[in-house]
Amino acid sequence: MEELEPPSVIMAALATLSPPRLTDLSHSIFSEVHQHRRRLTFILSSPTLFSLTLRHLNSLSLSHKSLLLARFLLSALRRLSRPFQSPSKLLPYHPSTAAISPQDLDAAVLLLLLCEVRQHNPAALRTPITKWRATLCRIYSESLLTISGLATGGGGALIPYIDTVVRCWKFVGFVGSCGGKVRREVAASPMAVVELPSVAVGGGGGTVECVICKEEMGEGRDACKLPCDHLFHWLCILPWLRKRNTCPCCRFQLPTDDVFGEIQRLWEILFKVGSTMCTSDGDE
Template sequence: MEETTATIMASLSTLTPSHLTHLTNSILSSTRRHHRRLTFLLSSPTLFSLTLHHLHTLSLPQKSLLISRHLLSSLHLLTRHIQSNYATSPKPLPPPISTSLTERELDAVLLLLMLCETHKHNPEALNAPFCNWRVNLRNVFSVTLLTVSSYSAPPLGACLGSVLIPFVEMVSRCWRLVGVLGCDGRDEGGKGVKEVAASAATVVALPAVEVSVGGRECVICKDEMRVGRDVCELPCQHLFHWVCILPWLGKRNTCPCCRFRLPSDDVFGEIQRLWEVLVKIGEKNYRMLN
């Protein structure tokens, strides 16, 4: 978890004050929305009982997927702001799948995360009978709610401790929980990141460009791309014959030349892609400072 937090903080350190402010405001807006949902959930005995029952019916993989979608939404928020700070980076790509959760799903994942944190830091609140859980959790949550609700538009000096650090800790916690539940994005052999197809929406949106310089070959078929012919350009600016790249992207979401990852419709594949973005930016910043 410490390594995860360090990676995110290293990527955040690359942001300019203006980008940091925009990110902080986005996080604050998202945090307030989640707190409103939790407040409503913990104030309604009926909704709380229904949500708790729903969680009990979910299997471990289903709970992992729920947390993963919540994690993916947070990573999209982070990478969108961080990548926009780099003029030389490939243009940030829109989410290929809906990262928004229904109210029922959001209630379930927020309650699940709260139960995990309460079990870790305030286990006595859950040692009581189920009928007392809602009141106990509401008392635990009230302290956090009062702390966050006291901030409106925090100045740059205050945003790190009041908004960013709790958000980073939440992302790290979700990352750890997804790994604990056994869904870490590896292939069936457990030896590496599994291959996933590029999302259909991303492939359809790829631009066709005209070859203007001779002597360039498609690395997939090894044939030369003729001048004047329309070919496919990936976000990393590598060119390929359409007839070659489409079957390739139907099986994997990486560029054949540089391994640049395109968005996919696989939640765990997307988490891995966005995590690699954060790692590369953090490492680049570390090299510049040293």
């Protein structure tokens, strides 16, 4: 089976949303894009700020650049994946996993612009670095004139936004710790674990076994219930979730405070919906 391209899968997933939910998402994306473009315009219009931002960017190692874009990507994936998560399975995440300082946000939006220019117009960056700001201003102004929908809101910002998400994903996948075929084990977020409910194991003539210790859970005793509805002894599931964020039965993933692990989790939610949509269309 031919491997599906990330932009196609994301667009296929978004196509499953109802018009009102897609409109809400589009407006949310437009607001974020508008904020980032205003920030980038401010950077390019100020020689001092541009110089400081470029100096900060150049001071970062490749791994730090990857983490910078990972936080940027995680914020976008939270926005894109939220409509596909049922309210009963939405658990809290630690805000710091996507928190980004104003200085780092400036570096991120400038880095994304530099990556885009290097991809589509590499000759522009072969000029002396002292001329970069003027060159980038010209290229950025020309690109704004060709993007439809930015002035009105709507879906015009959707495709450029998805292109940016995919570009970040590829960069983080190559340099960082996500995007590989082998999943890393990461701990569940403590905030998500605290939110897990205790439930009393009922009677009804049936027995409930904790798959971790292989022992029955006594009737009337409190058990931990994961969002996937599987039950476990609290004393069994807590050590498990300190090492991995998956359900021992069905591999349902809880939120994690690991940035790359959380990117992988949210990316898979989008891909599950989008790839199913693409496959069903291909079978018709």
